[in-house]
Amino acid sequence: MKNLMKSIIITVAAVIPALMMSVLCFALPPQYSKTFLGELADKYERLREIEEPKIIVVGGSSVAFGLDSALIEEYMDMPVVNFGLYASLGTKIMFDLTRGNINEGDIVIIAPELDPQTLSLYFNAEAMWQTLDSDFSMLARVRGSELPDLVGGWFEYVSKKSNLWLTNADLDPEGVYNHASFNEYGDISYPRPHNTMMLGYDPNKQIQLDPSIFSQDFLDYMNEYIAYARKCGAEVYFTFPPMNATALAPVDDEGILEFYNFIRENIDCEVISNINDYLIEENYFFDSNFHLNDAGVRLRTALLIEDLFRTLGRTEALSIEIPEAPERPAMVIDEGREDVWAQYFTFAEFPAADGVIAGYTVTGVTETGRGMVKLEIPTIHNGKPVLAIAPGALSGCTVLTDLTIRDNIISIENGAFGGAPALRRLHIYNENEMTMSVSQTGLFDDAAPGITICLYSKASFDSYTAGYYWGNYSSMMKLMP
Template sequence: MNKFVFKILIFTILFLFLSIFIFFFLPYNPDNYLLAYNKKCDLLRQESSGSRIILVGGSNLAFGMDSKMIEDSLHINVINYGLHAGIGLKYMIDDICTYVKENDIIVFAPEYNFFFGKGAYGEGLTLSSIIYLSNGRTFGLLDKTQKYNVIQGLFDGIIVTKIKYSISVFLHRILRKEDTPDGYSLSGFDEYGDYCKHWSFVEKKYIKLPRKLEHFNYVFGEYFVKKIKELRTQCRVVIIPPVIIKEGFDVFKDNAEEVNAFLLKNDIPFLVPPQTHVAPIDYIYDGYYHANRKGVDFYTTCVIEELKDFLAK
């Protein structure tokens, strides 16, 4: 028995030592998609005397916007903060509050998942990566649930990711293949924060559909309402529904109506009904929230017209 315990102890020590070595010394993919978070934060830190439109949400914005179209139409600088729903809406709104300026126009386009279950608090793998890649500077924004998610996601988010990258570099010649958008990358973003690498690729024919969401999170909902109303005292704020494939919206229809009713009840309604940004299947790339080039034109055109009306008030 003592020999068995000793072996377990030795194995645990070796495992911890190896994990620590990988965490601190193995390289992280310099073209990793999530590194775009730092790029977006750099855009937010830039000095600007005029108004800025800041788009806040998950990958429905990263994949779905042509910010140059918005900028050219409205003559206002645009920053697309949208990146990944796995960051969580709580982190997004807390983070964006640290960058807001008086003349800003903050446009939230939250995925419906954020308002149900624990979706608002992020996924361990993604959130831990964001904290790691930003050198922990935003760790103080996290609550207990988010900190737990970060700790839970450290192994897969950092250690496994570094191992996979090191192996891929070592086997680069074997793994080399034609360029595809399947491996999302930092280099796929333009200067506005839009992910545009996939615009020239043919859309996928099969889209995995979601399941209906359960258990509206009223605790987070009230927190979101509070933060939006605080932001409204500093700048202009608007909330729009995300772009989503029709087949996905059919699954989420009741969820979307529940979110819509909650926001309306709390005097922070969607700017337009959720159905407005529902897209046909040939407008979607590889996920029910990910637009292809046709979808980008559709979503961006909608948002331009909606913001024109909003800004004219």
């Protein structure tokens, strides 16, 4: 009897917290609905509600930032669903969410970013829970290996959601990375007049046109998805994302042709686009090497319509006016000044794409600097901006506990925070996370455990916790008084 009672008590003790967590998960109002990820519920609803033959464009954020769906609808006379959102969700889950909603007569266009993460079976449970927060019915479309990952991330999601609710956090990021930035088609309609990247491209995200960026398991899964869509009666095509030509890793014409032929030979649907057409001048881009500004959207949409017309044998003349690439605002440099913190660091020149020295990369810390408890990355060195932090830059900083970074830094590489075993606080004074590019995975893999990312305004906290680059590290973030 004692053993039975003990078993009952243990079972009840285990079940009650799970029940309470379930109540918190499903009963509390959505906490991420105003964020960028909150948009997926609207895209999913549009996908399900359109019963007539439709065009579904599946991909990542280059689809969200790169289409004028109303223009496509005008020329194709079919409703359009922009079903791209965020690379950190993974391409596979975007495929899976469309299953059950592909019908006879549909056109499915596959358009992922050409990046190893999006061309793999990568999945991020934290990001997915934030999208599910606005519509839990999408759970029914999660399949395969993602289910254990979602279960594993459930407690962390519920804990964060509860804390946001208890503190009345009201996540509502300023700028483009907000649910309100999307129109009814799922396109981003937030005004983007020009390129906002300091160098015109993101040097931390070079575009590699090499077959190795495709994982074989992704190719297999995509081909299975293509077969599924065809069984549903849809036509399926592959197109390229818009790519910032300045960000292209060195490759000659023969290499580009080999890459193009690899795609044609390994994907079981027609490639309807010429890859060279989608290598686009930098001034048509906005804040990343795959995100277009307003003029760029018009250009890319016209390219896709032309591709569809040609593929479908339509001979009508197209007369879509393409605006000239808007000029990028000149970079303002405070010539001749030296930041007092520069004496504690070592540097390498940071060349722009044209070879001109745009600024400096922090590569290490001097002997004096390695003995300091607090350091700040300098803003200016030799009269030029300090722009980046290299891997291993903090090596040997055994007593460093606090590092401050300001809004001059545009790129931080994985491994930058390694070699500083006592580092506990990263103080960021930059309101817009998109201006400081980092990898969405692995940034802190070599760093000391337990680092807190300290943010000093609600605007920056909302920007980073729900951000495109930094959002995956939101569990490390704290809004400081």
